[in-house]
Amino acid sequence: MLAFAIRRVVLAIAAFFILSYAVWLLTTREGIYALHHLAFETLVPARYQQWLGGILRGDLGYSIRAQQPVIDALRDRAKVTLLLIIPAFLLQEGVAIGIGVYSGARYRSAIDRLFSVIAFIGVAAPPFWLALIAVEFLAVQWHLLPPSGLISYRLAETNFDSPQYWVFFHANTGTAIADIAQHLILPVTVLAFTGVAADSQFVRLTLVEVLNQDYIRSARARGLPQRTVLWKHALRNTLIPLLTNIGLQLPRLVFAASLIELIFSLHGVGGLFATAIYTPPAQTPGGAVRLPKDYAVVTAYFLVLGIVSLLSSMLTDFLYASADPRIRTNATAQPFIGNPYTSRRPLVRFGRVGVTVGHLMVATTVMLVGILGVRTFQAYHVEPPPPIDGTWVGSVTYAGLQAQTVLLLRLRVDGKGGIAGDGNLCQYLPQEDTSVVVPVNLTGQTDRESVFLNWTTSTGDQYVNFTGEYPIHTTKLALAGTYVVFGNARNATTTLARGTQGDYDRQCAAVLPPATPSPTP
Amino acid sequence: MRTSLTNDHPEPLIAETDGTVARYEPRAVHFARQFAANRTAMLGLFILLFIVVMALCAPLITPGVTPSTGFNFPFLNFPEYGPTFDQFPVRLMGSTTGGVFFHYQSVLAGVTYSARLTLIIGGLSALFATSIGTVLGVISGYFGGWLDAVIMRFTDIVLALPFLPLVIAIIIAANLDTLNAQSFISIFALTGWAGVARLVRATYLTLREQEYAEAARATGVGHWRIAFRHLLPNAVAPIVVATAANFAAFIIAEATVDFLDLGNSELGGSDVQTWGNMIAQAQSYLLNGNWWWAFFPGLFILLTVVAVNLIGEGVRDALDVRGHVQ
Numbered sequence: 001m002l003a004f005a006i007r008r009v010v011l012a013i014a015a016f017f018i019l020s021y022a023v024w025l026l027t028t029r030e031g032i033y034a035l036h037h038l039a040f041e042t043l044v045p046a047r048y049q050q051w052l053g054g055i056l057r058g059d060l061g062y063s064i065r066a067q068q069p070v071i072d073a074l075r076d077r078a079k080v081t082l083l084l085i086i087p088a089f090l091l092q093e094g095v096a097i098g099i100g101v102y103s104g105a106r107y108r109s110a111i112d113r114l115f116s117v118i119a120f121i122g123v124a125a126p127p128f129w130l131a132l133i134a135v136e137f138l139a140v141q142w143h144l145l146p147p148s149g150l151i152s153y154r155l156a157e158t159n160f161d162s163p164q165y166w167v168f169f170h171a172n173t174g175t176a177i178a179d180i181a182q183h184l185i186l187p188v189t190v191l192a193f194t195g196v197a198a199d200s201q202f203v204r205l206t207l208v209e210v211l212n213q214d215y216i217r218s219a220r221a222r223g224l225p226q227r228t229v230l231w232k233h234a235l236r237n238t239l240i241p242l243l244t245n246i247g248l249q250l251p252r253l254v255f256a257a258s259l260i261e262l263i264f265s266l267h268g269v270g271g272l273f274a275t276a277i278y279t280p281p282a283q284t285p286g287g288a289v290r291l292p293k294d295y296a297v298v299t300a301y302f303l304v305l306g307i308v309s310l311l312s313s314m315l316t317d318f319l320y321a322s323a324d325p326r327i328r329t330n331a332t333a334q335p336f337i338g339n340p341y342t343s344r345r346p347l348v349r350f351g352r353v354g355v356t357v358g359h360l361m362v363a364t365t366v367m368l369v370g371i372l373g374v375r376t377f378q379a380y381h382v383e384p385p386p387p388i389d390g391t392w393v394g395s396v397t398y399a400g401l402q403a404q405t406v407l408l409l410r411l412r413v414d415g416k417g418g419i420a421g422d423g424n425l426c427q428y429l430p431q432e433d434t435s436v437v438v439p440v441n442l443t444g445q446t447d448r449e450s451v452f453l454n455w456t457t458s459t460g461d462q463y464v465n466f467t468g469e470y471p472i473h474t475t476k477l478a479l480a481g482t483y484v485v486f487g488n489a490r491n492a493t494t495t496l497a498r499g500t501q502g503d504y505d506r507q508c509a510a511v512l513p514p515a516t517p518s519p520t521p
Numbered sequence: 522m523r524t525s526l527t528n529d530h531p532e533p534l535i536a537e538t539d540g541t542v543a544r545y546e547p548r549a550v551h552f553a554r555q556f557a558a559n560r561t562a563m564l565g566l567f568i569l570l571f572i573v574v575m576a577l578c579a580p581l582i583t584p585g586v587t588p589s590t591g592f593n594f595p596f597l598n599f600p601e602y603g604p605t606f607d608q609f610p611v612r613l614m615g616s617t618t619g620g621v622f623f624h625y626q627s628v629l630a631g632v633t634y635s636a637r638l639t640l641i642i643g644g645l646s647a648l649f650a651t652s653i654g655t656v657l658g659v660i661s662g663y664f665g666g667w668l669d670a671v672i673m674r675f676t677d678i679v680l681a682l683p684f685l686p687l688v689i690a691i692i693i694a695a696n697l698d699t700l701n702a703q704s705f706i707s708i709f710a711l712t713g714w715a716g717v718a719r720l721v722r723a724t725y726l727t728l729r730e731q732e733y734a735e736a737a738r739a740t741g742v743g744h745w746r747i748a749f750r751h752l753l754p755n756a757v758a759p760i761v762v763a764t765a766a767n768f769a770a771f772i773i774a775e776a777t778v779d780f781l782d783l784g785n786s787e788l789g790g791s792d793v794q795t796w797g798n799m800i801a802q803a804q805s806y807l808l809n810g811n812w813w814w815a816f817f818p819g820l821f822i823l824l825t826v827v828a829v830n831l832i833g834e835g836v837r838d839a840l841d842v843r844g845h846v847q
């Protein structure tokens with residue numbers, strides 16, 4: 001068992017390196033740049049090594065949406081995700097085993113067919129659609145359950161996980177737990193539903209096969225009651241293949257949780273990822289714009305998902321090996337990466353997968369030689385940061401504004417990260433829920449991924465001032481002459497009044513310095 | 522999900538009612554008879570036929586509606602802002618005015634016209650993924666050796682992440698402006714083959730040890746001919762099931778990608794008029810109480826996936842001469 005464990009852990013570590021390289025190549029901006037330009041000197045692992053070093057030190061980058069380091073964002077949001085995933089997982093497996101055994105024991109009866117039909121629908125329906133429809137009916141139309149969020153803001157009068165919330169929690173523990181439970185019913189049920197549908201059929205079919213075995217017949221011949229035969233003799237052997245299935249289900253559950261978190265507005269890890277890639281376009285006077293994806297979060301999420309995959313696959317192997325001694329004596333049956341148990345059939349399970357530690361050594365050697373070769377034959381240098389002198393365009397998106405509102409914007413770059421600049425805008429909002437684009441003159445050089453911008457918004461006598469860190473879209477920076485900074489200010493809700501052309505002129509005159517020519521709307 | 526690995530009796534024996542001479546029924550006839558006897562499979566076939574006919578006859582079902590370009594929806598009440606009672610907002614892609622506009626379409630027209638591209642994307646991707654997977658699986662399973670090791674390592678890497686996250690990672694890496702039908706098909710084909718390859722390889726590990734394969738080798742038949750002419754017909758059952766499963770998975774994946782609105786274009790991430798895109802565009806209006814905008818496209822996705830799965834199982838059962846688990 002020890003030899004098996006060591007072999008499996010070594011394989012998992014090697015798989016981690018391949019996985020992290022794939023994640024680096026597919027989801028970091030450097031990797032994507034290398035992939036798109038087939039820039040060989042960036043494809044080789046020197047940059048990857050830098051990045052991996054950062055990852056291993058816990059530096060996952062800075063999230064431009066969450067406005068904090070990704071590692072902190074993940075730590076803050078892990079609670080919500082675990083609150084969602086753990087009950088969903090337990091519910092899923094418990095209900096699936098229950099239904100599977102119940103209907104497997106009544107194979108092809110009416111109740112079995114009913115469960116099969118429900119399972120068929122559960123597998124066939126897109127999970128996000130099920131969630132949308134469930135919210136629509138159970139929450140929006142029938143008011144049975146809360147539609148979104150984790151706690152009732154009205155009850156706690158603060159956000160979840162803030163210090164005030166925990167004060168409230170300790171004061172009214174029962175109420176708070178009941179409140180969270182009420183909010184979790186819908187997302188947990190929807191998340192578990194697809195898994196229940198798949199796993200219950202899996203248990204059912206495995207149980208039917210097990211029930212055909214000789215030892216079941218002999219147990220029955222000995223006069224054991226059906227309950228003992230079913231829940232002791234048969235279920236035990238049904239659960240072994242289920243273990244392998246769970247190893248496959250876990251990463252899927254984690255991913256499905258991100259869609260659920262997006263739909264139910266739960267601020268968990270998956271929700272962080274979903275909002276990082278979910279960037280619906282917004283209308284601006286200069287055309288529609290789309291906020292850039294939060295690449296640091298995307299990378300971190302895929303890394304987490306990959307590690308969950310590897311760990312669940314490894315855990316499955318250990319559980320399986322402890323349950324079935326044939327596995328740990330079969331030296332070549334372990335796959336390189338991923339889960340081998342895509343099928344219950346022994347041929348797939350024990351097939352000549354054919355990777356040994358030897359293959360692993362070859363792969364590691366190739367990688368090491370690659371790194372050393374690059375180090376030796378090519379001067380290792382860090383590219384100087386690209387100059388960003390020129391006109392930039394910032395945009396700020398407002399939700400809930402009405403058309404024909406006069407909007408004044410002043411933008412100042414605070415000089416952090418080697419960039420300085422300013423810009424002004426004074427114009428009408430052409431339509432509701434819009435973004436405006438403001439030209440900014442920037443000077444300096446940076447290798448930062450983001451800049452700090454200070455917006456001042458004003459309409460009439462109301463001023464809103466907010467500072468934020470905004471990403472530099474490096475893919476476009478490297479390619480185009482005009483650079484784009486997208487402001488992420490969707491939640492900058494401010495009450496703005498309707499205005500006329502006269503209001504507009506007066507406000508522009510009041511706010512803008514007279515020397516600056518105001519752009520015509 | 523039991524699949525038959527071998528076909529022990531390729532030509533099933535049937536008893537004559539009158540004579541003493543037993544006769545062999547042609548394989549296709551036997552297959553059709555078995556399939557037709559399976560009521561759930563026939564139900565699936567009817568559902569799928571209904572949807573295909575609906576897609577083909579979309580202009581007849583919703584008269585007065587003519588597709589403008591490709592599968593884009595035509596203009597109706599354009600331009601009009603704000604949701605209306607019985608019409609469905611459709612984001613017009615590639616608008617030359619540089620803005621995102623909505624024009625309105627009845628839900629019925631949306632569902633019927635969207636069926637076309639949904640089925641085309643699902644079907645073509647499943648076809649390509651199955652072809653790639655089958656060829657690689659046959660090579661890997663029949664010939665073995667280092668080729669097998671290399672192909673299976675690739676398969677392991679592709680299967681390391683669940684399908685949908687992998688698709689999303691590739692779309693992010695591809696950094697596309699808009700996702701059109703071609704990009705969906707190529708991405709699904711490039712990611713969906715791995716499961717098929719592993720399945721086919723596992724089947725071939727048994728098939729190549731069969732007596733008839735050995736007999737063919739003994740008589741001097743070439744390896745490629747044995748692999749593709751002698752053994753492939755016996756691996757059809759798992760391939761059909763895998764194709765059906767892929768078809769279903771691709772439709773759901775396409776809908777999810779539409780829902781997440783990936784892609785960099787300011788005009789919208791997905792330039793496809795599919796059921797998934799209808800749900801994606803209707804979700805903003807769910808809180809207005811217009812549930813049917815998102816409900817019906819999803820219902821049709823569900824129906825299609827159920828139908829395809831039923832047909833897949835029916836085909837497998839009809840090909841599986843050994844019959845069901847009893």
